Amino acid sequence: MIALSLAEIAEIVGGQTHDIPDPSAQVTGPVVRDSREVVPGSLFAAFVGERVDGHDFAAQVVEAGAVAVLASRPVGVPAIVVDDVQTALGALARHVVGKLGTTLVALTGSAGKTSTKDLIAQVLQRKGPTVWTPGSFNNEIGLPLTALSATADTRFLVLEMGARGIGHIRYLTDLTPPKIGLVLNVGTAHIGEFGGREQIAQAKGELVEALPEDGAAILNADDPLVRAMASRTKAKVILFGESDEADVRADNVRLTDSGQPSFMLHTPSGCSDVTMRLYGEHHVSNALAAAAVAHELGMSAEEIATALSEAGSLSRWRMEVTERPDGVTIVNDAYNANPESMRAALRALVAMGKGRRTWAVLGKMAELGDEALAEHDAVGRLAVRLNVSKLVAVGGREASWLQLGAYNEGSWGEESVHVSDAQAAVDLLRSELRPGDVVLVKASRSVGLESVAQALLETGAEGEVAAR
Numbered sequence: 199m200i201a202l203s204l205a206e207i208a209e210i211v212g213g214q215t216h217d218i219p220d221p222s223a224q225v226t227g228p229v230v231r232d233s234r235e236v237v238p239g240s241l242f243a244a245f246v247g248e249r250v251d252g253h254d255f256a257a258q259v260v261e262a263g264a265v266a267v268l269a270s271r272p273v274g275v276p277a278i279v280v281d282d283v284q285t286a287l288g289a290l291a292r293h294v295v296g297k298l299g300t301t302l303v304a305l306t307g308s309a310g311k312t313s314t315k316d317l318i319a320q321v322l323q324r325k326g327p328t329v330w331t332p333g334s335f336n337n338e339i340g341l342p343l344t345a346l347s348a349t350a351d352t353r354f355l356v357l358e359m360g361a362r363g364i365g366h367i368r369y370l371t372d373l374t375p376p377k378i379g380l381v382l383n384v385g386t387a388h389i390g391e392f393g394g395r396e397q398i399a400q401a402k403g404e405l406v407e408a409l410p411e412d413g414a415a416i417l418n419a420d421d422p423l424v425r426a427m428a429s430r431t432k433a434k435v436i437l438f439g440e441s442d443e444a445d446v447r448a449d450n451v452r453l454t455d456s457g458q459p460s461f462m463l464h465t466p467s468g469c470s471d472v473t474m475r476l477y478g479e480h481h482v483s484n485a486l487a488a489a490a491v492a493h494e495l496g497m498s499a500e501e502i503a504t505a506l507s508e509a510g511s512l513s514r515w516r517m518e519v520t521e522r523p524d525g526v527t528i529v530n531d532a533y534n535a536n537p538e539s540m541r542a543a544l545r546a547l548v549a550m551g552k553g554r555r556t557w558a559v560l561g562k563m564a565e566l567g568d569e570a571l572a573e574h575d576a577v578g579r580l581a582v583r584l585n586v587s588k589l590v591a592v593g594g595r596e597a598s599w600l601q602l603g604a605y606n607e608g609s610w611g612e613e614s615v616h617v618s619d620a621q622a623a624v625d626l627l628r629s630e631l632r633p634g635d636v637v638l639v640k641a642s643r644s645v646g647l648e649s650v651a652q653a654l655l656e657t658g659a660e661g662e663v664a665a666r
Contacts, residue, residue: 199241199346200294201226204266204278207241210293211268211286213278218266223276225265229290229346231339238263243287244270245339284339288373291342295374300329300352302374303491306359306367306402307382307418309538310484311336313476314382315358316512317488321505325497326353333513334534336360338369345374354495361401362391371408378494379405379433380416380487384423385538391565399423409433416490418483419444438490439483446490448472448482457550459485463503465493470503475510477517477529478546480539515648517546520655525633527554530651531640535563537573541580543640548584551636555587559623559650561641562596571599578603578614587635589614592623593645620646624653 205221208214215221227239233255236242242259244252244267256273260266266276270283280286295302303322305315312334319330329348331340336358348355359370384399406415406427415431418424419439428435438446448461459482460473474481485506492502511517515533522528527550531543540563547556558581566573578600581589591601591614601616617623627637627650637654641647 199225199227199229199348200297200350202294204276207266207268207290208278211278211280211289213268213280213286216272216277216279217274218276218278223265227263227265229268229287229343231343233259233262236262236264240264241266241268243268243283243343244273245283246270287339287342287346291345292373294348295345295355298348298350298352298355300348300355301378301495302355302357302376303378303380304357304359304371304374304376304405305380305382305487306361306405307380307424308385308398308402309536309542310382310480311358311360312513312533313481313511313516314380314484314487315356317484317506317509318380318491319356319512320509321488321492321497321502322354322356322495324501324505325492325495327351328354328356330356330512331358334358334360338366338373341370342373359405361404364397364401365404367401367404368408371405376405376409377413378416378491379409379413379431380491381405381418381424381427382483382487383418383421383538385536391567395423399427403427403430406431406433414494416487416494418487419447420483436490436494438486440486444486446486446493448486451479451482453479453549455552457546461485463489463499463506465489465499465502467493468499470499472503472506474506475508477519477550478542479549480542480546515651517543518651519550522655522657526631526654527636528651528654529636529638530648531638532645532648532651533643535561535640535642537563537566537577540577540640543638544577544580544584544586547636547638548586551587555632555635557588557590557627557631557635557637558586559590559592559627559637559639559647560597560600561592561645561647562594564642564644570596574599575603575606578605579607581614582608587613590623590626591616592620592641592647592650593618620649620653623647623650624657627654628657 225241229241231243236259242264260275269277322328413433419437419441437444451461518530591597604614639651
């Protein structure tokens with residue numbers, strides 16, 4: 199964060215100073231909410247959670263080097279006390295972003311946000327110092343914390359914006375006004391909370407409504423609901439996709455033998471070949487979105503293609519591909535799941551597993567509301583149509599719908615199975631996996647299926663596990 203005195207911060211957030219011997223003392227380090235992340239010069243934001251009250255760590259964080267605590271009550275150590283810590287955090291982020299000379303790039307979408315954000319960050323790093331959202335830290339707390347990690351020399355700030363209702367993205371753009379806004383797609387993630395895809399489109403489009411006239415809206419030409427957002431912005435519109443009408447597009451899309459996408463990138467400034475390190479054809483759209491942002495910021499087609507070809511995943515449990523010493527390949531994509539990302543992951547599994555046995559270890563997709571039964575059934579059926587060797591559905595009711603969809607589509611019988619929990623899945627796989635098999639593990643974060651992938655890697659660790 200840019201250096202600010204405690205007196206300045208108190209004025210910005212409308213707080214009162216308590217137990218502060220020197221109001222001119224400066225916060226020079228990051229703003230954090232996890233006591234384990236405190237370093238000398240930090241400001242610690244004390245949130246009250248369901249299980250942990252950050253105020254209880256006040257003395258500990260000051261001893262570790264925090265200059266003060268942003269708190270909702272006095273804590274006996276230097277503190278700026280406010281009515282609401284979240285509101286104060288947002289006000290501080292708004293102030294700091296306004297002082298920076300950075301170009302702010304914001305993105306949203308139903309699927310692919312984190313992967314695309316990671317690609318954008320890696321491409322823009324070649325042009326200048328870049329700060330980006332860690333993981334999927336994309337809500338009303340994570341976003342201002344990310345913004346506050348920018349410093350005076352930060353040239354690009356890349357922020358992922360999530361939404362669970364109308365007005366959420368508008369709130370985030372008020373805190374961190376973007377110059378470039380990217381909308382990836384409108385799918386069915388959180389459809390149970392929104393009530394329908396039209397409502398999701400309404401919420402996602404709040405991003406382009408926030409753009410200034412001299413900004414740029416990067417929109418998916420292949421998604422009609424996204425493309426229609428062009429009418430909701432006064433900014434310049436740049437289309438990306440595989441459509442011939444897209445400004446930034448791909449042709450000759452293919453997958454390598456290992457399932458990595460390769461294509462010819464076309465931009466208004468030229469074209470160049472891309473072969474990605476990531477797995478699955480769905481990353482082509484993500485790469486085009488990143489390329490459109492980079493083109494708008496002045497990078498050449500050759501520069502963009504080189505950066506995309508060298509980019510990897512910066513976030514855990516998103517198509518992490520690891521080969522065990524015995525030749526079994528584990529694809530850990532267990533961070534989250536929705537119907538769109540589930541379909542993309544299954545197609546990637548099949549592409550990676552040509553000539554090999556493929557296993558889809560799948561669990562619940564959360565927050566689908568009335569669409570839950572139909573969407574789980576459809577994913578199970580797709581596994582059959584793609585000729586996945588075996589589906590292992592893990593968990594309760596929603597998992598049973600996955601397995602039933604597979605059974606009804608192909609009468610698989612023993613080729614699909616429903617197990618009660620992650621340990622049962624591990625036990626099954628340990629007994630049946632053979633060298634050369636490819637295993638995809640995917641579900642919503644709440645299911646915790648990453649434990650399956652981790653257990654399978656430990657099972658095969660007869661030597662050092664080779665990640666690629």
